[in-house]
Amino acid sequence: MKVKEAFLVAGFIALADTAVKGFIEKPPVKNYGFAYNRFDRHPKEVAAVSAALSGVMCAATALSSEDHRLPMSLILGGALSNTADRLIRGYVVDYIPMGKKIDGNISDIAIFAGAIAMAVTEAVSTSAEPK
Numbered sequence: 328m329k330v331k332e333a334f335l336v337a338g339f340i341a342l343a344d345t346a347v348k349g350f351i352e353k354p355p356v357k358n359y360g361f362a363y364n365r366f367d368r369h370p371k372e373v374a375a376v377s378a379a380l381s382g383v384m385c386a387a388t389a390l391s392s393e394d395h396r397l398p399m400s401l402i403l404g405g406a407l408s409n410t411a412d413r414l415i416r417g418y419v420v421d422y423i424p425m426g427k428k429i430d431g432n433i434s435d436i437a438i439f440a441g442a443i444a445m446a447v448t449e450a451v452s453t454s455a456e457p458k
């Protein structure tokens with residue numbers, strides 16, 4: 328995958344998550360912190376860290392190898408949408424119930440899928456290397 332395509336995938340994920348949030352009728356869950364509301368009493372600091380890490384992810388995606396770009400773009404797209412929520416609203420809008428006291432959104436699913444895809448890609452490339 329080329330860099331431009333990776334950024335298009337990331338943008339699509341961020342826009343899709345944002346679009347869905349526009350159609351939510353039921354009051355969403357407001358996540359002021361990181362996963363499982365960690366550090367929820369420090370939303371400004373969480374937003375700053377999130378923005379910084381999103382910047383790092385942009386650079387890492389652009390510099391990554393071609394076979395790592397799809398997983399990186401999934402993670403980046405999710406990170407960008409969640410960061411935008413934090414900077415604009417002060418919290419991330421979660422609208423998909425995922426279990427006991429856990430809610431998420433398309434961005435969270437993309438981040439998880441990207442992490443799994445990265446692990447699989449790395450495992451396959453490592454096992455294919457000559458010993």
